[in-house]
Amino acid sequence: MSFDADTLDAWLAHLEQLHPSAIDMGLERVARVRDRMQLQPAFPVIIVGGTNGKGSTCAMLSAAYRAAGYKVGTYTSPHLLHYNERVAINLVPASDAAIVASLRAVEQARAGESLTYFEFGTLAAMHQFIQAGVDVAVLEVGLGGRLDAVNVFEPDVAAVVSVDIDHQAFLGDNREAIGREKAGIFRPGKPAFCADSQPPQALLDHAAQIKADLQLIGRDFGYTNETTQWRWRGRQGQKPGLPFPALRGAYQLANASLVIAILDALHDRVPVGVGDIKRGLVEVELAGRYQVLPGRPSIVLDVAHNPHAAAALAQNLLNQGFFPTTHAVFAALADKDIAGVIGLLKERIDVWHVVDLDVPRAASAQQIAELIAASGSSARIHIYPTVADAFKAARSVAGENDRIAAFGCFKVVADMLALKPR
Incomplete structure (x- = not known):
């Protein structure tokens, strides 16, 4: 008999005790439930991984798409105050009722399949984006990349913001091992980005092995700080006169450069003009990042x-x-x-x-x-x-x-x- 409840708090309590461990790396269980739910997004999907900078990158991407008039779905984790922060459409956190409806759809489809809290929530987020008819979805990796639940969906673009030591028990205790795990979100023939100035060789090797279209900061795209503004450069030329991101910190220019490179890679499907990029950079908000x-x-x-x-x-x-x-x-x-x-x-x-x-x-x-x-x-x-x-x-x-x-x-x-x- 499947679980049911009317409140989000009751559902979250159910999710917390559903699986024997909070983290259980692997995609097989999630993929089976995805297929039962027929979660096949027709819109472009962007997957963003990395040790740090994922949240900022997702926030700037979403702000730019919203400024351009698209309906954008954003899935991030963890939340700060309310679970609803994890699932946003047009930068607005989802309502309790909308999240409950999607969680209920996952529960009905899982047929006894054991899912972790994050896996359950990931499937529910994609269900909600499909139901809402978003134009583009931005998914933040929870942990690692290769075996993370968001990687059960096919990205049109995948990006690794940075690679450093964290979550060693699951990802390895050196940058090479961790870089290989994070590169697992790359796809053959698809645009793949890395904004780490010293990408691990394992990441480079994996991208080459699967023939991903890898673009690196400093080589294929980058930025020049011009004191009162900054200039972006990439395969499609340059974008001068850009405002500094509203998110504080010098490292945000690297994140913003990655964002523009991703926007350019999807320009044929969801074009975003320079004016909308500027507006997105100025209007972006993200709690807890400096x-x-x-x-x-x-x-x-x-x-x-x-x-x-x-x-x-x-x-x-x-x-x-x-x-x-x-x-x-x-x-x-x-x-x-x-x-x-x-x-x-x-x-x-x-x-x-x-x-x-x-x-x-x-x-x-x-x-x-x-x-x-x-x-x-x-x-x-x-x-x-x-x-x-x-x-x-x-x-x-x-x-x-x-x-x-x-x-x-x-x-x-x-x-x-x-x-x-x-």
Whole structure:
């Protein structure tokens, strides 16, 4: 007997206990349910993978397509505050009722097939996009690429934003192994992109082996920063006079360059003009990616949770200017390279407010405090039971010219957004 419920919360609780493990790499089970549901999108599908930068790239792609007047479906993960954030049409999160209808369709088709939370949600998202008649779909890889549930759909364009060390238990402990997993979203004869300036040889080899049309940043497309604007170059020529993306951080120019290259690759099917690209870059929004809240003290939210992202955050904090004292509200999952993250950020942080997150896989605040001390940092360290407690303490001692940077796992940023600190 299949499950049924009227509320999204009940469905999500069902999904959480449906499969024996939260992550179960493989496409066979998902493909069988996909075929039963006859999920065969007639619209172009873009799959975006990478260690970091996936969310920003998906957000800019979707903003450009929306500016051009297309109905765009965007599937991303994880969410910050509400599951609905994962499934958006025209940048608007789906309603509870729409998500429930699609989850119900998956439940009816799976015929007892065991699916993980992410697999179930991925099939439901595509069902919703097909039902809504979107013009183009942007799908973000959840983990890896080759065996990720989104890869059960055939991409017209696939892109790997960056490759670095993360999720070693599933993807391997070096860039070559991880690069090969991420390259698994490439398809023979189809446009494939990599915006990592030093792509792993395994990624290059796989693309060549399957004869994907691989385009690399710096070789086939790229950008020139011209101080007040920037210029894109690619196979189809140049696009000068572009505005900087509304998303902060110097690395966003590489992401934006990738976005324009993808838009160009699909120009014959869903053309987007330069004016719409400019509008998309200016209007794009994405919570938790070097998000600076207005007011004083300066409050920065960032989901940096691995060394690659921490290096970018450290550079952004440096570029932001001088602040007498920078407070960190920080927590992390135990399976992350916490010491690596701390090592890259210790020169930017004066006071650490470390949180004992009450979530599975979280590292204890005591463990994190010991790693900070072992890093050679002379910063003060305080421990709190919740993000709210940590932020309250940081806010009580921070001067108006100081800075509070809340970062680490998505839960830290989600809890900060829930507090509505401004």
